[in-house]
Amino acid sequence: MTSTASGNGSLNTTDDPAPAVAAPARAAGAAVPVLSARRVAVAFSSGTGLAGGSGTARAVDGVDLDVGSGEIVALVGESGCGKTTLARLLLGLERPTAGRVLFEGTPLRYRSRDLRAFRRRVQLVQQDPAGSLNPRRTVYESVAEGLRVHEGTTADESDRVGRALSRAGLRPPERFLAAYPHELSGGQRQRVVIAGALVLEPEVLVADEPVASLDASVRGEILRLLLELRADLGLSALVATHDLGLAWNIADRVAVMYLGRVVETGPVEEVLAAPAHPYTRALLSVLPDSGSAPVVLAGEPPDPKRVPPGCRFHPRCPVLASGAAEHAGVADRCRTEDPGVLEEAPDASARRSACHWVAAGAGGRIRPPDHGDRKH
């Protein structure tokens, strides 16, 4: 499958909808985010014209997202909502079919020279350490690889590899240098992967499900490591995860994705303790300690080849199904009017959601779930 060029009018969906919430101009003196997406979209074409769909999957369908300096942003949502595709866009690994990615306010360029410079500063932490480490390479070789790609072999290579391993919590680094992946625990392997990202001293880490393949006992350690890296090095991070507990424990801000769009965003404590958007409410309601009745979403699972008209969540929306949207006078709009792209605001602490019902002021608060103490 390939990315489909934005010249195709039917794909250029992100230019059409009005913003869900108009963002005021960035306040004078406000810090420029280190990494941003503006109305980015990626459409994958199967070229087969599959039955029931156009054959074009709108995997990311118009997203605004900022990662501020020293900020950790969690991108959450069910499987297939577009988290990995958005993460790859922000890493320059995927080229947008519409919209753009900015690094420190400057649009990313896709010439290989520019991408090379960019990738030093924005590093990927892979999901599966067993899969991302070459079993035939020692820890030293795996961590040095990024350095060699960017700088060739340098005189201070072993110092830098040792420093990166120390920062990733593998101390003393000498103990690990000659080890092969199979000689390490899952947590140690993930630390090697993180050291490989740190060795180039990036400003941003983009971590896609960074602890999904780890035992519960090790997850906390890796999350604490990411928090330490932010505290000690000022690193920013985007963490894509389907795990709301992870988002709660690590992030400053959360962006909830549904079918290629961010539908709700704001400070993590506010969004997860008192979600506004019906989709976020449903996601949280099925957690064991939600304190509210589980909301089972009706209708077909979302398919990016068949994005519904109006609000893309409307065929499954419990608020619409229950008559609450009708009562608030927004049901027709739910079915016919796209709530639009949720624009980033200069004030990162702003809560926003792309929902007619919430905009009409009808969305009350539900009882906050008890997530226990956050780790930071």
Ligand SMILES: Nc1ncnc2c1ncn2[C@@H]1O[C@H](COP(=O)(O)OP(=O)(O)OP(=O)(O)O)[C@@H](O)[C@H]1O
């Ligand atoms: N290269 C590709 N070609 C075609 N479709 C793709 C491609 N990559 C992703 N998709 C589709 O785009 C949608 C979003 O996929 P993506 O992997 O970004 O979701 P995700 O939120 O990361 O899911 P998960 O939680 O399972 O990792 C899915 O429907 C997926 O099938």
Ligand code: SF4
């Ligand atoms: S806009 Fe309407 S259909 Fe969409 S989430 Fe809000 S209430 Fe539900």
Ligand SMILES: [Mg+2]
């Ligand atoms: Mg994914």
